Amino acid sequence: MTPLAGYLLLSALLFCIGLVGALTRRNAIIILIGIELMLNAANLNFIAFWRFSEHPEALTGIMFTIFAIGIAAAEAAVGLALIIAIYRHYQTTNVDEVNQLKG
Amino acid sequence: MFPRRLSVFILRQTLAAYFGGLGFYMTDALDQIFVTTKQFLVAFLAGLFPPAWQPLATLLISAVVMVAAIIGVFATLFAITTVLERKGLGRMQNRHGPNRVGIPFTQIRLAGFGQPAADGIKALIKEDVVPVAADKVVHFLAPVVMVVPVILAYAVLPVGRNMVALDLDAGVLFFFAVGGAVELAVFMAGWSSRNKYALLGAMRAIAQMISYEIPLILAAVPVIMIARSLSTTGIIAAQAGQAGFLPAWFVFTPWGFAGFVLFMIAATAESNRSPFDLPEGESELVAGYFTEYSGFKFALFFLAEYLGLFVISGLAITLFLGGWHAPFPWLAWLPSWFWFFVKLLGLIFVFIWLRGTLPRLRLDQLMNFAWKFLLPLTLINLLTVAVWHYLSASGWRWAVCVLMVIVPYVALGRGLWGHRRVRKRVYRYAE
Amino acid sequence: MTLSFALIALLTVVAALAAMLLRNLVHCALAMVVAFVGIAAAFLNLDAQFVGFAQILVYVGAVTILIVFAVLLTRGGLAPERSLFSTSWVWGGGVALAVFATLAWAIRQSVIRDRQPLPEPDVTVKQIGEALMTRFVLPLEVIGLLLTAALIGAVIIAMKEAPAGGKREKESADLEEPGNPPSVMPPPTPEGGLS
Numbered sequence: 001m002t003p004l005a006g007y008l009l010l011s012a013l014l015f016c017i018g019l020v021g022a023l024t025r026r027n028a029i030i031i032l033i034g035i036e037l038m039l040n041a042a043n044l045n046f047i048a049f050w051r052f053s054e055h056p057e058a059l060t061g062i063m064f065t066i067f068a069i070g071i072a073a074a075e076a077a078v079g080l081a082l083i084i085a086i087y088r089h090y091q092t093t094n095v096d097e098v099n100q101l102k103g
Numbered sequence: 104m105f106p107r108r109l110s111v112f113i114l115r116q117t118l119a120a121y122f123g124g125l126g127f128y129m130t131d132a133l134d135q136i137f138v139t140t141k142q143f144l145v146a147f148l149a150g151l152f153p154p155a156w157q158p159l160a161t162l163l164i165s166a167v168v169m170v171a172a173i174i175g176v177f178a179t180l181f182a183i184t185t186v187l188e189r190k191g192l193g194r195m196q197n198r199h200g201p202n203r204v205g206i207p208f209t210q211i212r213l214a215g216f217g218q219p220a221a222d223g224i225k226a227l228i229k230e231d232v233v234p235v236a237a238d239k240v241v242h243f244l245a246p247v248v249m250v251v252p253v254i255l256a257y258a259v260l261p262v263g264r265n266m267v268a269l270d271l272d273a274g275v276l277f278f279f280a281v282g283g284a285v286e287l288a289v290f291m292a293g294w295s296s297r298n299k300y301a302l303l304g305a306m307r308a309i310a311q312m313i314s315y316e317i318p319l320i321l322a323a324v325p326v327i328m329i330a331r332s333l334s335t336t337g338i339i340a341a342q343a344g345q346a347g348f349l350p351a352w353f354v355f356t357p358w359g360f361a362g363f364v365l366f367m368i369a370a371t372a373e374s375n376r377s378p379f380d381l382p383e384g385e386s387e388l389v390a391g392y393f394t395e396y397s398g399f400k401f402a403l404f405f406l407a408e409y410l411g412l413f414v415i416s417g418l419a420i421t422l423f424l425g426g427w428h429a430p431f432p433w434l435a436w437l438p439s440w441f442w443f444f445v446k447l448l449g450l451i452f453v454f455i456w457l458r459g460t461l462p463r464l465r466l467d468q469l470m471n472f473a474w475k476f477l478l479p480l481t482l483i484n485l486l487t488v489a490v491w492h493y494l495s496a497s498g499w500r501w502a503v504c505v506l507m508v509i510v511p512y513v514a515l516g517r518g519l520w521g522h523r524r525v526r527k528r529v530y531r532y533a534e
Numbered sequence: 535m536t537l538s539f540a541l542i543a544l545l546t547v548v549a550a551l552a553a554m555l556l557r558n559l560v561h562c563a564l565a566m567v568v569a570f571v572g573i574a575a576a577f578l579n580l581d582a583q584f585v586g587f588a589q590i591l592v593y594v595g596a597v598t599i600l601i602v603f604a605v606l607l608t609r610g611g612l613a614p615e616r617s618l619f620s621t622s623w624v625w626g627g628g629v630a631l632a633v634f635a636t637l638a639w640a641i642r643q644s645v646i647r648d649r650q651p652l653p654e655p656d657v658t659v660k661q662i663g664e665a666l667m668t669r670f671v672l673p674l675e676v677i678g679l680l681l682t683a684a685l686i687g688a689v690i691i692a693m694k695e696a697p698a699g700g701k702r703e704k705e706s707a708d709l710e711e712p713g714n715p716p717s718v719m720p721p722p723t724p725e726g727g728l729s
Contacts, residue, residue: 002539004649005641010543010576012637014550014569016630021554023626029559029604033566036597037550040573043589051580052646056655059665063673065577065585066666069592070677074684076597080604081688087608241564273584273659280587283595287567290602294560306606309599316595333659 007048015041028083028093032076039072134438138265141168169268173257180447181409182219188455190215195459226402234297234395241295246396246403249288252281253410259335260417263427263440267336274335275327278418279320282373285411286312289382289392292404296395304391307466308382311372314473315379319369321481322362325488326353326422335418339426352425357504358487361512363423365481367453370419372473374412376454378461381469416450417443475519483511538579546572559605567598581654584662 014037021034043065050061087093132139145165152160190200204217233242259274261267271277286309293305327333330341330353344351353359372379382391393404420426424446427439464472487507494500549568556562570593577586666674 002536004646005644006539006543007576007580008641008644009638010546012634012641013547014573015637016634017547017550017554019630019633020627023629024623025554027559029601029608030554030562033553033562033601036566036593037553037569040570040589040593043585044573044576047577047580047582047585051582051655052649052652054652056652056657057661059657059662062582062585062657062662063665063670065582066588066662067673067677069585069588070681073592073596074681076600077688078684078691080600081692083604084607084692093608241561271583273587276584276587276591276659280590280595283591286599287564287594290599291564294602294606309603313596313599331660 004048004052007044011041011044011048014038014044026094026096028086028095028098029080031095032079032083035079036072036076039068039075043068130436130438134264134440136438137172137263137440141165141172144168170254173268174254176262177257177410177413178406180413181406182223183216184409184413184451185222186216186218187451188458189218191452191455192459195456223402226399229398231398231400232395236297237395238295238297241291242395245288245292245295246400246407248291249285249407250403250410252284252288253407253414255281256414257410257417260414261335261339261421261426262417262443263438266427266440270336271334273333275323275333275338275418275422278335278414279316279323282316285407288407292396293392296392298395300389301392301394304382304394308375308392311375311379311382311469311473314470315369315372315477318365318473318477318481319373321478322366322369322484323418323422324481325358325362325484328485328488329353329492335421335426339421339428342425343428345432350425350428350430352423352428354423354425356491357501357508358484358491359423361480361484361487361508363419365477365484366419366423367450369473369477370415371454371457372469374408374415376412377458378463379469380463381466412451412454413447416447416454419450420446471519476515479515480511483507539576542572542575542579546576560602563598563601563605566601567594570594570598581657584659 018034018037018041021037022031023034025031025034046061046065046068050056050059053061083093086098090098092098145161145168148164149157149161186201190202193200200215201218202212202215204215204221205212206217233239256278258269259267259271259277289305289308289312293301293303293308296302326338330338332338332341342350342352346355349355354363375382393401396404420443427443429435429437429439429442487504490507491500491504494503546569549565549572552565553562553569556565571590574586574589574593577583577589
């Protein structure tokens with residue numbers, strides 16, 4: 001079996017890939033995808049720690065992941081609605097160009 | 104003379120044995136014939152490997168055998184259904200369906216059942232046209248992404264006693280999870296074709312599938328609540344036996360009947376069947392999201408559509424119609440897989456019947472129907488099933504639950520109808 | 535390290551990289567799906583069946599579809615961007631690398647990094663359901679509330695500003711008029727395709 005460190009490293013790598021996307025891309029939708037990837041990496045950590053824990057019957061890791069998935073869905077819906085509203089206003093989804101408070 | 108007498112003797116002995124107690128073993132053997140065949144095949148094939156590899160080989164061979172069986176049986180059913188559908192529709196429209204294709208170079212016509220072979224050969228040898236502007240990789244992947252999840256969904260479908268490929272603890276969840284991938288395939292097909300009709304068809308299809316997926320899942324939830332299980336075999340086990348003179352299937356309860364009707368409506372929309380066939384309405388969108396597909400890829404979309412129809416009907420049977428259970432104990436001598444396929448063919452007939460009867464909806468009607476009518480009814484059905492669970496079994500329980508099903512149905516229907524006046528249509532001819 | 539884990543890890547990381555680096559937004563979204571499926575496979579590899587299926591149901595069935603709809607509604611599949619990355623991409627990449635280095639160092643130093651898993655925990659869906667209805671019932675209710683609020687909020691944010699609403703809205707509606715984009719865009723030209 002793979003030791004815990006394997007899953008933790010995979011999760012860290014995914015988190016950083018998501019971070020790269022969120023920090024360096026200009027398109028708002030890709031930034032959102034990056035954030036989703038980071039959330040998923042955290043979920044992977046929770047599940048890995050649950051599986052390798054002494055008391056898996058406590059179910060805490062699984063519960064946290066389920067709630068995190070639910071929150072991620074809500075976040076995606078609101079985030080994409082915001083992106084569409086911004087696009088309607090500025091005709092762009094490029095975050096570098098959305099820099100005015102004046103409508 | 105002698106052989107004939109022998110055959111009569113054997114027949115008589117067999118019948119005597121059958122009615123004299125051996126019958127049970129015979130029906131049981133017939134019931135489990137595919138299970139035992141599979142066990143024999145797996146044991147035989149795994150025996151060919153060196154002993155060290157046997158556990159892995161058994162696992163792989165068992166998987167391959169089951170996948171081959173699922174694909175073989177349901178692809179054959181697909182071939183038969185295409186003919187039956189065209190013939191049935193033909194009858195409803197006062198014409199003959201396909202009845203020409205038979206065995207080549209003979210006069211044998213097979214009553215039109217050679218048609219699928221001819222269609223298959225035609226699809227295989229047709230040129231595979233890919234538009235120049237298409238996104239080649241996505242265009243190629245779309246039919247694959249379409250077929251794979253549909254076949255995966257068969258894994259949790261019990262087609263008979265002990266006849267389920269994968270008895271998952273979260274079987275129903277697995278079914279709906281892989282069903283979600285179909286939407287993605289539709290999008291990939293529509294977007295990558297670079298065709299207005301394809302993209303519009305894909306957008307319609309996705310909007311429709313998302314809208315109807317919610318009532319579909321919510322209509323299945325009451326069954327899960329009562330059966331206390333997400334596993335398909337567990338749900339079927341909860342429907343064993345009789346309730347009064349009726350079988351204990353969930354469709355014979357008020358909430359189960361409402362759930363079944365809602366589920367079937369949502370399933371019709373999920374599988375893009377008429378009257379919900381807007382995504383591929385020929386008269387509006389050429390062929391919808393697979394306009395730019397030809398040859399074998401087109402055949403794959405066609406196959407996936409029908410396989411999706413079968414699997415969702417199979418889920419309806421599992422959830423509401425008692426799965427492979429026989430309706431009455433005195434019919435239980437027929438094998439379980441026979442009952443499953445009888446029910447499946449019955450539901451397929453209902454789908455064909457609907458297609459021959461109802462006209463296509465408009466897009467706004469489609470959305471209103473899903474969000475304003477089906478969704479509230481499924482939510483109320485959740486409440487009904489809770490009331491059913493907490494009331495003791497009596498006539499009162501039936502009365503209350505029937506009221507809880509009928510009153511919202513009538514109220515919602517009347518309310519949504521609004522102040523529309525419907526008069527008899529007056530046809531105005533050239534005057 | 536088992537073969538299944540290696541395959542899943544490779545698939546997920548490659549797909550995640552593709553999702554972050556590809557030029558075409560729709561390709562990014564599709565690569566993201568592969569990454570999500572890979573993570574779901576990792577969940578299954580860790581014997582968390584329920585969470586793995588929930589992950590596929592929510593991410594492949596819902597979030598991805600939302601994202602591709604947003605891409606098409608914002609003409610994202612059409613416009614070939616001049617430059618993909620923002621001007622401060624060096625800083626972003628540096629920060630991400632530093633984060634990864636820190637995390638990897640922490641994992642290396644950890645005392646439990648070589649811990650082997652216990653025999654498969656016998657967690658059924660029934661137990662998860664019971665836990666959701668007893669110990670975790672408050673978070674469940676809160677998340678129901680949150681999802682409802684998000685649903686209504688998303689609809690209100692993305693709703694078309696009503697022309698009859700007031701002067702400001704009228705102006706913006708007028709501004710939108712000439713370039714009023716059709717709601718659905720065809721995919722990009724081949725030049726804007728896979729980079």
